[in-house]
Structures are given as structure tokens and as C-alpha cells.
Amino acid sequence: MIGLMKIFDAHCDVLSKLLENPELDFVHGSGLDVTLERMLASGIAVQNFAVYLPERYSGDFRYVLESIDLFHERILREPQMRFIRTKTDLRLSSAENRIGALLSLEGVDSLHGSLALLRILHRLGLTSVGITWNRANWAADGVLEPRKGGFTAAGLELIRECNRLGLIMDVSHLAEKGFWELIEASRKPVIASHSNASAISPRMRNLTDAQIRALIASDGVIGITFVPPFVSEEEPVAMDKILLHIEHICALGGKRHIGFGSDFDGIRQWLVGLEHAGKYDRLVNLLLSHYREEDVKSFVFGNWHRFYMEHLPDEIPATVQDAEDGITLGS
Numbered sequence: 219m220i221g222l223m224k225i226f227d228a229h230c231d232v233l234s235k236l237l238e239n240p241e242l243d244f245v246h247g248s249g250l251d252v253t254l255e256r257m258l259a260s261g262i263a264v265q266n267f268a269v270y271l272p273e274r275y276s277g278d279f280r281y282v283l284e285s286i287d288l289f290h291e292r293i294l295r296e297p298q299m300r301f302i303r304t305k306t307d308l309r310l311s312s313a314e315n316r317i318g319a320l321l322s323l324e325g326v327d328s329l330h331g332s333l334a335l336l337r338i339l340h341r342l343g344l345t346s347v348g349i350t351w352n353r354a355n356w357a358a359d360g361v362l363e364p365r366k367g368g369f370t371a372a373g374l375e376l377i378r379e380c381n382r383l384g385l386i387m388d389v390s391h392l393a394e395k396g397f398w399e400l401i402e403a404s405r406k407p408v409i410a411s412h413s414n415a416s417a418i419s420p421r422m423r424n425l426t427d428a429q430i431r432a433l434i435a436s437d438g439v440i441g442i443t444f445v446p447p448f449v450s451e452e453e454p455v456a457m458d459k460i461l462l463h464i465e466h467i468c469a470l471g472g473k474r475h476i477g478f479g480s481d482f483d484g485i486r487q488w489l490v491g492l493e494h495a496g497k498y499d500r501l502v503n504l505l506l507s508h509y510r511e512e513d514v515k516s517f518v519f520g521n522w523h524r525f526y527m528e529h530l531p532d533e534i535p536a537t538v539q540d541a542e543d544g545i546t547l548g549s
């Protein structure tokens with residue numbers, strides 16, 4: 219990876235594609251935007267893998283566990299990858315020159331209000347939780363729910379439990395009312411793993427200036443996403459339109475709060491010039507032609523890295539650790 223700038227990407231849907239089609243080849247296959255080969259080629263150093271269940275799986279927790287199994291069997295089994303559950307894991311992924319893999323949940327539908335299931339996922343190494351996808355669930359309303367509601371009583375308990383466990387909460391897809399309730403209720407910073415500025419492209423899933431300011435004030439990070447309609451209303455959308463979102467968020471005081479969350483493998487249209495994870499280094503070059511190297515480093519890696527170094531747990535929950543010790547002794 220010599221010569222490449224390190225990249226930290228906060229959202230992709232590889233696991234969802236693998237769940238639908240286990241035949242896909244994560245190492246160098248077609249049919250995936252994010253493959254091991256492409257990540258190595260473009261300098262991706264940390265990638266967050268979301269567990270997202272397509273709607274026809276109707277929030278069945280079995281498929282959340284099967285997605286986590288795919289994460290282990292198909293992604294973490296590659297020796298170039300390292301599972302990141304703690305600050306130490308993140309530090310070691312860099313030191314060992316391996317690609318760090320974070321695990322997140324996109325939408326809590328499958329937990330059906332059970333904080334026990336949340337804790338089980340936490341023990342399995344989950345580090346962040348997207349409250350909703352576009353629809354409503356038991357915790358809160360997503361952006362496409364017509365009533366545009368906020369959190370339920372059970373959803374407020376979810377916030378408290380996430381805070382207690384140190385699970386990072388993610389507002390991408392959450393309806394605006396819930397956004398403000400979360401900002402109010404959470405004792406910890408919140409993130410938007412894959413959302414843009416609505417002042418630049420006024421799509422419902424993008425963030426208003428007030429929301430961006432609130433995320434900055436909470437010391438969270440906003441992952442600028444590559445979903446073309448969220449980048450620009452024109453068609454097709456060139457990669458350089460991303461610069462408008464960066465400029466805008468910087469103008470709101472967010473220079474230290476900008477990251478990227480591609481949404482690769484969750485999209486069916488791509489930015490021209492940024493069609494898959496192997497082209498991420500082209501975005502780096504584009505940024506380098508507009509910003510100082512130091513700023514580019516923080517946009518593509520440093521801001522997310524700083525956030526996670528601060529908010530990842532120091533240790534993994536005891537039950538998981540004990541199990542791992544057993545594996546170490548036995549092997």
C-alpha cells in the first residue's frame with residue numbers, strides 16, 4: 219500500500235449482497251463494488267461493514283446472525299483483514315498493515331425491542347447502530363415514514379442502552395424529529411455514517427444545516443456518501459460534485475467532522491469516476507488538487523480514525539474475550 223493515502227470508509231453493504239448471493243467472491247469477484255483486491259488497490263485501511271436486511275427478510279434476527287457469520291467466513295478469514303472491536307484492534311490493524319473491518323447494524327428492526335439481542339450483538343463485536351432504515355420500526359421512524367415521527371418509549375430505552383454499552387448511534391436514514399430527540403437524549407456523540415448536505419442536494423435523506431451543526435457540536439462525524447442523487451440533482455453526477463458538500467460542511471465549521479461513507483454495494487447508480495472501491499484513490503487525488511494534504515488526510519481517514527479511537531471500547535465484553543482466550547490456547 220506504499221504511496222497510497224489511507225482511507226477509512228464508514229458504510230458499505232457487502233454483507234447484504236453476500237446474504238442474497240453467497241456465491242459472490244469477496245476477494246476479486248465481480249458483482250461487488252467492494253472487494254479485497256479493490257480495497258488493497260485504492261488504499262482502504264478501515265472499512266465498516268453494515269448488517270442490513272433487505273425488507274423481504276422482514277427483520278428476522280436469524281439473518282442478522284447469518285450476516286455476521288458471512289462477515290467471519292467470507293471477509294475476516296482473509297489474512298489481510300482484521301476485525302476491529304476495540305481501540306487496540308484499530309491500532310493493530312494499522313501496525314500490521316491489515317485492513318480493519320468494523321461491524322455495524324443498519325436499522326434495529328430485527329431486535330424487535332429486545333435489548334438482550336442488542337447486547338448479544340455488542341458481545342459479537344458490533345460497534346455502531348443505525349436506528350432505522352427508511353421505514354418506521356419499533357424504535358423510531360425513518361425518513362420515508364409519512365407520519366415523520368420520533369422515538370417510541372422503547373426507542374428511548376435503546377438510546378440509553380447504547381450509551382451504557384458504548385455503542386455508537388448513527389442517524390443516517392432517521393427522520394428529522396428522531397434526529398433531534400437523539401441529539402437531546404444521547405450522552406455520547408452521534409454520527410451520520412452515510413449522509414450529505416441537503417443545502418447542496420435537497421433529498422430527504424440528506425442533512426439540513428441545523429442538523430450538520432448539531433452533529434458537529436456533538437463532536438460526531440458525517441460520512442459523505444456517493445449515492446448520486448444525494449450528491450447532486452443533475453444526471454449523470456460527476457465525482458467532483460462531492461467537493462460542494464465538503465465546502466459546505468467546512469463552511470458550517472465541520473472541517474474536523476468530515477469523513478466518507480460510500481454506501482458501495484448498497485447503490486445501483488454510481489458517481490462518474492467513482493464506480494467502485496478500487497477507484498477511491500481517484501477521489502483522494504481530486505481532493506489533493508483542492509485541499510492541503512493534511513486536510514485531505516483528515517477527510518479520508520483521520521477524522522473517522524480519531525472518532526473511533528475515542529469511542530471504541532477499551533476491551534471486548536468478557537464472554538467474547540474468554541472464548542477467544544480458549545481459541546488461542548487451543549491453537
Ligand SMILES: [Zn+2]
Pocket residue numbers: 324390391412481484
Ligand atoms: Zn443506508
